[in-house]
């Protein structure tokens with residue numbers, strides 16, 4: 519008799535899509551890779567070819583990711599880790615295979631240290647609630663930075679309020695880099711945790727996370743890295759950084775929305791109590807009390823986003839075929855090319871000039887409100903972001919209520935930057951008559 523796990527997946531074969539190998543082959547060529555992303559061929563507002571420059575908010579998805587979601591629901595859908603039937607076993611195998619893909623992708627020592635979450639926000643909240651609320655005492659300190667996304671600020675404000683811990687902030691220098699001398703001084707306090715972003719979603723700054731982690735460890739503090747903008751953009755290896763926690767989102771790296779990852783150091787995760795409670799995360803339950811499942815299930819209460827995890831695994835496959843170092847270099851090249859163009863326009867101010875950068879470029883155009891500019895661009899088919907970018911303290915630091923942000927990814931091309939410049943010039947002329 520054939521066992522379920524070795525049986526050919528006939529249904530899966532039926533709906534198998536030929537796009538699984540997308541992303542690879544030959545030298546890096548953004549024009550070729552664009553063909554893997556059906557949405558990039560869209561025309562919007564009747565006849566404007568879409569120029570998608572909002573990748574720091576979310577990236578587009580290659581057909582291989584879109585198709586695997588469809589295929590999963592048509593050929594594999596079942597709840598994981600529970601039922602003993604064929605589909606449940608297939609779904610569980612694929613869900614856990616996705617976990618191992620992510621584990622290898624970020625260099626995690628064990629698949630047990632890879633927790634599926636809804637995204638970066640949930641990962642950070644998990645640490646804040648399950649570690650912070652239990653371990654922080656009055657007057658303990660948590661060091662954050664002045665460039666954090668609200669996701670890595672508000673959860674700590676909540677926990678500080680409850681525990682009496684204090685939040686300290688590394689100042690941001692004028693060029694958008696962190697003041698590392700000040701960071702060193704802050705670490706002399708009663709610091710229990712340093713939590714910082716790897717790449718700023720506003721300034722594009724790449725922070726020296728390995729050095730900052732070593733400094734925090736030397737001061738006896740744990741480290742959480744917000745890698746929402748870095749895991750999509752460059753090779754990130756948790757063993758090399760040596761951080762204790764690292765959180766990121768699938769949707770910013772070609773994957774589906776609603777799936778993300780929290781990496782945690784095993785010894786710490788093992789000592790932590792659960793975040794959410796319910797099914798899947800227990801070992802034994804009586805009416806009075808419960809014991810917890812082993813890692814990672816202890817932190818994965820309820821039915822997980824099975825298709826999302828499988829889609830994220832396919833996204834990881836795609837990114838690896840393109841090559842993370844290739845993506846890093848190209849994103850940086852395009853971002854610098856954009857800055858050169860913006861610098862050439864009178865009245866445009868770019869925020870963020872740190873030596874190492876990712877693909878997000880924020881700027882203001884004198885006399886044109888960021889929302890008006892975003893609408894102008896949109897009419898030309900160009901998608902950019904405008905607002906406080908979930909970093910209101912950083913807006914206050916630079917004395918602006920809002921900024922415009924164009925953020926590139928490896929499927930963007932120089933011609934799209936030229937179109938952005940043309941739209942900015944048009945908006946300027948409209949508002950200034952110049």
Ligand code: PMP
Nearest residue numbers: 637638639667669719744746767
């Ligand atoms: N941190 C950073 C640096 C981000 O850019 C984002 C998303 N803009 C987040 C956290 C939050 O990610 P998510 O909304 O996917 O949880």
